[in-house]
Amino acid sequence: MTLYTVVRSMRLPFLVLTPACVLVGVATALATSGAVAWLDVCLALTGALAAHIGVNTLNEYQDFASGLDALTVRTPFSGGSGALVTDPGAATAVRWVAILSLAVTVLVGSYFMARYGSALLPVGVLGLATIVLYTGWLNRRPWLCLVAPGLAFGPLMVMGTHFVLTGEYSLLAAFASLIPFFLVNNLLLLNQYPDIKADNQVGRRHLPIVYGRRFSTQVYGIQLGFAALLVLAGVAAMGLPALSLLVLLPLGAGALAWMGARRRGEQPAAFQKTMGWNVVAAVSTPVVLAVTLVAGS
Incomplete structure (x- = not known):
């Protein structure tokens, strides 16, 4: 039972976001250098997945320990897994998985720092700080809470x-990273709508609590x-290939989510389709x- 609870606490279906974002970094590396070491790609993906598992667990x-899990009405897209509510005895195991996952991330980062020096350190430190502070501290500061997921x-x-x-760092990678920045911010933003009442009871202060659903939807x-303007500007002036205009197509799912939030933001029972479109976009x-970066370069 404990193993099943731990696996549920990892929120495995949500981990698909990590390879999607890592793939952008792989693509910019291929576009600028022409080749990558695939073992390094696997190590980078391992470290990123470990970080994502770490923040999830x-x-x-922390949500179980604060009592939030007992208050939350869960959906397929929000509210956590609820695994510890049904198996509270696994809480220590879940905490250890979080610690060990972050240790794996640190080990992978240390390996690359040994190769390339301390230039990677700011990324690693800021990433770890975001993971550790997100639930207990960033969630009480609405604008930091908004941008923290996209930054990560x-x-x-x-x-x-x-x-x-x-x-080395790259202007192309920095520019391309801003597209998932805005979309992942939006992913977590809409997922907070069903949790407003429960989150408010434990002292969270994210954007939908402080400013309301209507403002958050704006x-x-x-x-x-x-995100859409970045695609257009990137093709016009920042080195994205013309083929990257195809990125506007999946952004259409975000438009459907936005329209759904405008119509159903006050109707949680009808909101799941909207959250689904949001996931598709992100x-x-x-x-x-x-794909278009690699194919068009």
């Missing part, structure tokens, strides 16, 4: 991957618009971006 443990899966993950594959639309857009 740490969040599960956008600039930190994409630029970090590019760096460990090439030994922020969602602005961020989606920025996961498929980086994949299409990566």
